[in-house]
Amino acid sequence: MKKGISVLLCAVLLCSLFAFAATAAPNYCELFQTEIRSLRWSVMSHGGVNVAPGDSFSDNVIMYHMKSKLMQQYYEPESAYIVIPAATFESETAKQFAKVDWNVLRAWKEDNDENTGYNAANKTYSYIAAGGMGDSTTYVVQGYTQSGKQYTVYSYFIDQAGGTIAADAVKGVDYITYNEVDCPVEHRLKTVVETDGTYVKFHSWEKVDSIPAADTLIVPGETVPDPTTTTKKPTTTTTKVTTTTTTAALTGTTAKPLEVVAQIDTAKLETVAEVFPENTVVTVEKIEKAETLQTIETAVKKVATAFVAYEITAKSNNVTVQPNGKVKATFTVPAEYDMSKVVVLYVADDGSTETVPSTVDEASGTVIAELSHFSTYVVAQALPESDDDAQGSNAEKQPDSPLLWIVIAALAVAVLGVALWYFLIFRKK
Numbered sequence: 162m163k164k165g166i167s168v169l170l171c172a173v174l175l176c177s178l179f180a181f182a183a184t185a186a187p188n189y190c191e192l193f194q195t196e197i198r199s200l201r202w203s204v205m206s207h208g209g210v211n212v213a214p215g216d217s218f219s220d221n222v223i224m225y226h227m228k229s230k231l232m233q234q235y236y237e238p239e240s241a242y243i244v245i246p247a248a249t250f251e252s253e254t255a256k257q258f259a260k261v262d263w264n265v266l267r268a269w270k271e272d273n274d275e276n277t278g279y280n281a282a283n284k285t286y287s288y289i290a291a292g293g294m295g296d297s298t299t300y301v302v303q304g305y306t307q308s309g310k311q312y313t314v315y316s317y318f319i320d321q322a323g324g325t326i327a328a329d330a331v332k333g334v335d336y337i338t339y340n341e342v343d344c345p346v347e348h349r350l351k352t353v354v355e356t357d358g359t360y361v362k363f364h365s366w367e368k369v370d371s372i373p374a375a376d377t378l379i380v381p382g383e384t385v386p387d388p389t390t391t392t393k394k395p396t397t398t399t400t401k402v403t404t405t406t407t408t409a410a411l412t413g414t415t416a417k418p419l420e421v422v423a424q425i426d427t428a429k430l431e432t433v434a435e436v437f438p439e440n441t442v443v444t445v446e447k448i449e450k451a452e453t454l455q456t457i458e459t460a461v462k463k464v465a466t467a468f469v470a471y472e473i474t475a476k477s478n479n480v481t482v483q484p485n486g487k488v489k490a491t492f493t494v495p496a497e498y499d500m501s502k503v504v505v506l507y508v509a510d511d512g513s514t515e516t517v518p519s520t521v522d523e524a525s526g527t528v529i530a531e532l533s534h535f536s537t538y539v540v541a542q543a544l545p546e547s548d549d550d551a552q553g554s555n556a557e558k559q560p561d562s563p564l565l566w567i568v569i570a571a572l573a574v575a576v577l578g579v580a581l582w583y584f585l586i587f588r589k590k
Contacts, residue, residue, distance in 0.1 A: 191302075197300070200366075207221035211365075214353060216365070242287045245285060246284065247279065247280075247284040272289065274289060301316060301317055302316045312354050313353050315351055317372065319346050350366065350367070420434060436488065441482060444473070444474045445472075456512070484533060488531070503541070505539070
């Protein structure tokens with residue numbers, strides 16, 4: 162008996178571990194570290210310019226990157242050239258770059274050597290076998306965000322040879338103190354990619370002046386929630402509780418100025434300083450993930466014809482917290498909404514909804530609500546009340562209609578009749 166219970170407990174434990182694994186997505190920081198560092202040499206050595214979304218990387222960048230990726234597989238010590246079958250080369254290139262101009266690539270030559278590049282007759286691509294592709298800098302992935310199938314990776318390079326940075330290295334804004342030497346940051350990058358966990362496909366490449374705070378990114382070593390089971394994705398602008406405004410104080414508070422604690426294009430959160438612990442970071446995110454929007458639509462479809470959804474969170478030292486007081490939330494109302502029907506709704510985890518008291522400002526096209534709990538909220542256009550709904554509502558409030566009384570009387574007579582019949586039968590016995 163005890164042995165059976167032990168086996169059962171082990172099975173439950175294993176199932177729990179598998180269930181936990183199933184709710185977590187891979188952390189791709191290490192993969193991005195390798196792949197973006199490989200591309201970086203080609204970009205900086207052969208056309209180190211920004212590549213906007215939708216643009217193609219230059220032919221030199223693509224060709225030298227693919228040489229670096231494939232040279233070991235096709236290198237022959239006796240040959241002066243690395244020769245790669247065109248089918249393999251083009252298939253691998255398509256996996257690495259979102260946009261490729263094949264006509265440009267097929268016209269490319271390495272160092273003007275006619276024996277290199279695309280050979281239509283042999284259906285091959287060739288490179289000069291000689292030539293190293295070293296990189297004396299250290300590449301650091303700060304973290305990334307995810308939006309659908311695309312990942313935005315933030316990274317930087319420092320002037321320090323080596324593969325990784327020691328865990329105890331001091332990381333500053335413009336340098337890393339490594340082995341007691343201040344190594345300057347060469348540049349910061351924002352790289353948009355796709356990945357299937359094996360290949361990284363590059364969309365764009367841009368030098369930036371700064372990198373978002375680590376607590377808004379998925380960082381190395383962090384357990385990543387499965388995107389199919391979570392709606393919380395830190396991809397929006399966050400602001401620490403530091404910016405003071407002159408807006409009037411909240412209802413129920415003493416006259417104190419409000420501070421902007423988070424803001425994006427269509428939403429702004431303000432409150433007084435003591436509502437959150439020190440160093441709290443508040444995030445307001447416009448929900449755009451299709452699966453999450455479908456769930457919210459199911460929850461609000463009985464009360465609204467259209468909606469815009471937001472996820473609002475707060476973290477203090479990476480621990481989720483709730484406001485200890487009121488937070489003023491100002492949302493921009495879509496231009497096509499009927500302002501007379503605009504409402505703010507709270508959407509609970511169980512799919513239920515609750516109307517939040519709010520004030521519509523038609524002049525500014527906004528709706529304002531005071532929140533005391535952070536979660537999922539929607540700005541919605543309420544369903545119009547139909548005549549049938551109104552009549553139904555009145556009928557519920559006025560149960561004295563003639564038909565209703567007739568039904569009640571008939572039921573009462575039937576009950577009395579059954580009772581009388583039962584009483585007479587009982588008396589005879």
